[in-house]
Amino acid sequence: MYPRVLINLEKFKRNVEAVKHMMDAHGIEVYGVTKVFCAHPVLAEIYVEAGLEAVADSRIRNIMKLEELEIKKVLLRIPMQTEVEEVIRFSDISLNSEISTIRLLDREAVRQGKVHKVILMIDLGDLREGFYDEDELSEAAEEIQSMKGIEILGIGTNLTCFGAVIPTLEHMERMLEIKEIWRNESE
Ligand SMILES: *Cc1c(COP(=O)(O)O)cnc(C)c1O
Numbered sequence: 365m366y367p368r369v370l371i372n373l374e375k376f377k378r379n380v381e382a383v384k385h386m387m388d389a390h391g392i393e394v395y396g397v398t399k400v401f402c403a404h405p406v407l408a409e410i411y412v413e414a415g416l417e418a419v420a421d422s423r424i425r426n427i428m429k430l431e432e433l434e435i436k437k438v439l440l441r442i443p444m445q446t447e448v449e450e451v452i453r454f455s456d457i458s459l460n461s462e463i464s465t466i467r468l469l470d471r472e473a474v475r476q477g478k479v480h481k482v483i484l485m486i487d488l489g490d491l492r493e494g495f496y497d498e499d500e501l502s503e504a505a506e507e508i509q510s511m512k513g514i515e516i517l518g519i520g521t522n523l524t525c526f527g528a529v530i531p532t533l534e535h536m537e538r539m540l541e542i543k544e545i546w547r548n549e550s551e
Pocket residue numbers: 399422423440441442492493522
């Protein structure tokens with residue numbers, strides 16, 4: 365028999381609902397990641413039924429399979445410049461760390477009559493994705509303010525991932541600091 369994974373849909377659903385319930389208690393929105401099952405629509409549908417905020421996948425090819433689902437779609441990685449057209453068409457939000465790519469996303473979003481949201485990634489040592497340089501980050505944020513097709517949804521970071529950096533209080537405080545600096549600058 366060819367190796368395969370059997371998924372108990374009842375248990376899967378109960379687990380998703382349990383996570384959603386725990387996060388609701390803290391006012392945290394949950395994005396259901398679909399890349400671990402290649403965005404199989406039956407499983408993604410369970411995320412929708414459970415009332416998650418969005419589905420998220422690192423591959424636009426997977427997100428394209430979920431076009432019919434009535435839920436926000438997130439590209440969970442920095443887009444390739446060659447897939448900008450599909451990113452705008454099939455996803456609502458993407459992670460970004462390069463202004464040159466964001467400029468292309470803006471141009472394409474305007475062409476398609478959409479506003480695409482970006483989460484600006486900040487590298488805190490994990491070396492997967494994100495701006496390293498804070499001046500570069502602020503300059504990018506400022507340029508995005510004047511774009512018609514792009515809106516900044518927030519900031520993000522990647523930990524316990526590529527570089528296996530373990531998140532500490534300091535990492536979280538650093539993110540809060542950056543948020544506060546921006547808040548003060550935009551007032
Ligand atoms: C999964 C993931 C990636 C890598 O995606 P691949 O499809 O494995 O190339 C990059 N960034 C983030 C945040 C991810 O979750």
